[in-house]
Amino acid sequence: MPRSDTTHPRPAWYFPEYAPVGVDLGSKAAVAVYDRNQGTDPHADDALLDRLGVTEDTHLVDLACGTGSLVVQAARRGAVAHGVDVSEEMLAFAQARADRFGVAPHWHRTGFLDYAHRGPLADVVTTKSALHQLPDFWKQQALLNAAGMLRPGGAFYLWDVIFSFEPAGAETHLRQWIDAASRPDGEGFTRADFEAHVRDEFSTYNWIIEGMLQRAGFDIVSCAFPRPTHAEFHCRRR
Template sequence: MVSLPNWYFDESKMAGVDFEDPAQAESFDLKQPSSTPEKEQALVSRLGIKSGQIVIDLGAGTGTFAIQASLTGASIHAVDISQAMLTYARNKAHKAGATNIQFHRSGFLTYKHCDHLADLVVTKAALHILPDFWKMVAFLRIASMLKPSGRFFLRDVIFSFPPAEHEAALQAWIELAAKPEGQGWTKQDYEMHIREEHSTFAWIIEGMLKQAGFQIVEMNHVSPVLAEYLCEKLW
């Protein structure tokens, strides 16, 4: 890790789920049905990832997306703050024959990109570890890693319901999404996410993206609690 000022946010002290726990890393794929090889391959195709490109996956987790992207021949930088997740991802990549992935133990605020500027940065279900001020810092850092007209894809828990309706909207989300123990994220997991992590409103995220120099070219509010943005760097 790089040396940072004492006032800097410490990403290693993860809010919510402790992904330094190897058991959490091993169970992650079962809890995250949106991150199967088939679904990640569909996203790779949708984003047009191809051989010769440089792609940064921030919050790479167990590496499913990074592996599928690497199989196109692109050069992938898989970045995660959790050593347990990186170890699990490396083992998966080895089994899949994905050899063009570099793994980095780092985060949104600490990753130092030493390769050529990237064609694409992707982050999925990870940005919510940061409070809003630090999300803005992360967006500025992401922009600095991209070549001119490079693209940034963001998918996360992002709220598009009216703020005054937050209690009903969040309770409905928990009741709809929660699974029994051992079958996915539980009611307690969702309650912890809301209480301890830092998901925020779409209008805040969209303003930050524009302030960081991105043009939003595709926006999809998948549900009142989930959003996707495909952005292009303007300068």
């Protein structure tokens, strides 16, 4: 079962990362819908794991692992895989997925800011579609934490809603993204989901993320911007 990781009490000004941001995923039904809408694809997970060099005995940490597909695929190839998430329901879904495949990753109910990695430093740390849940100040703290759990030369991978358009064109690009990506209820993320993301969550610009990565101790090996609203960064720990 997922382990509840606790740390020392936080000061009153600390970010409440265990409170829902955006859409509340605190129920089994909501998590199942999220997994469907995300389009979980083990083949895509395996392609990413190949790119990151994850093989047997690789130590991998997936921060904000959600429903656990990447962690389970890593465990299936013999990696020592850790899935970290603040949501009990997400981790229960992930545990059920691991049980179906007969693997036993390590699950941790904690967050970007609180997770304290134990044992050997990780070879690979990943986070997908989740760092936007933190305001920029706290993104930097999360990246510092990620760097601290990664061995020198280890890989850090980030995929998220990250804006590469010029700020003056924000309204146009956001409208185009919401119009193109929205799906009817039951067929994917809806217009209301994307509107809530822009309004209530904390996606930021690529040039801000690049500076944060560098200040956290990462060298950016490659980056890609498949859409003006999304980006991936593949980094190495200095």
